[in-house]
Amino acid sequence: MTPTPAIARSGVPRLGFNLDHVATLRNARGGTHPDPVRAAIMAAAAGADGITAHLREDRRHIGDDDLPRIMAATSLPLNLEMAATDEMASIAIRLAPHAVCIVPERRAERTTEGGLDVVRDIQWLPRIIGPLLDAGIRVSLFIGPDPRQIEAAVSVGAQVVELHTGAYADAGRDVEAELRRLTDGAAQAAGLGLEVHAGHGLTFDNVAPVAALPQIAELNIGHFLVGEAIFVGLECAIGKMRRLIAEARQAAVSS
Numbered sequence: 058m059t060p061t062p063a064i065a066r067s068g069v070p071r072l073g074f075n076l077d078h079v080a081t082l083r084n085a086r087g088g089t090h091p092d093p094v095r096a097a098i099m100a101a102a103a104g105a106d107g108i109t110a111h112l113r114e115d116r117r118h119i120g121d122d123d124l125p126r127i128m129a130a131t132s133l134p135l136n137l138e139m140a141a142t143d144e145m146a147s148i149a150i151r152l153a154p155h156a157v158c159i160v161p162e163r164r165a166e167r168t169t170e171g172g173l174d175v176v177r178d179i180q181w182l183p184r185i186i187g188p189l190l191d192a193g194i195r196v197s198l199f200i201g202p203d204p205r206q207i208e209a210a211v212s213v214g215a216q217v218v219e220l221h222t223g224a225y226a227d228a229g230r231d232v233e234a235e236l237r238r239l240t241d242g243a244a245q246a247a248g249l250g251l252e253v254h255a256g257h258g259l260t261f262d263n264v265a266p267v268a269a270l271p272q273i274a275e276l277n278i279g280h281f282l283v284g285e286a287i288f289v290g291l292e293c294a295i296g297k298m299r300r301l302i303a304e305a306r307q308a309a310v311s312s
């Protein structure tokens with residue numbers, strides 16, 4: 058298992074680059090270009106701290122063959138997002154990525170629209186999580202910043218929670234209320250001994266307040282970076298995101 062880099066050599070959250078939508082573009086033509094492996098190598102050069110990829114049950118973007126290629130091409134830790142199914146758990150155990158992030162999955166959704174309902178699945182999830190932990194894989198759960206879900210994450214044995222920032226990103230005038238939920242959720246989760254990550258819908262414009270939260274150890278960002286790469290290139294987009302995250306955390310620490 059790749060050791061998790063310390064939250065921060067410099068107290069700055071790690072940036073996980075989610076390259077699913079490089080594969081979405083490739084798959085639009087059914088060929089090999091653009092190759093997510095090339096994107097992973099560029100992300101490493103641009104300062105990303107990890108690679109995130111979601112192997113969906115319908116394989117709409119990342120495919121089974123992509124994962125070992127990504128793992129072989131870069132030394133960055135791979136965070137494999139997956140649904141809580143036996144099929145996905147056995148793929149993860151075979152691949153042995155650094156971490157797995159369990160996400161809810163519905164075929165009809167365009168993206169991962171909400172967090173897991175850990176409270177509802179409290180009996181089922183340990184059957185998936187236990188073998189992953191036994192295989193030495195770090196286990197994260199993608200949940201909303203809801204106190205009951207955070208408590209349930211501890212009781213099913215997760216080591217990490219990734220707080221879903223989609224409601225914050227889409228909040229409009231309610232942004233302060235959504236940021237408050239993330240602030241409280243991050244504090245609660247860290248207080249219960251969980252490592253805290255966050256992601257979904259983050260952009261250059263909205264990343265700073267989340268990156269400033271002192272408990273956040275990692276941000277996973279994909280769609281915006283791949284879209285921005287069309288205009289400025291992937292290295293430039295990732296480099297700027299890395300800088301904004303670092304500046305937000307450093308400003309919070311020194312204020």
Ligand code: PXP
Nearest residue numbers: 169199256257258277278279280
């Ligand atoms: N984290 C998780 C668990 C996700 O499922 C996703 C993709 O929905 C992301 C982060 C990245 O979200 P986005 O592509 O909106 O940056």
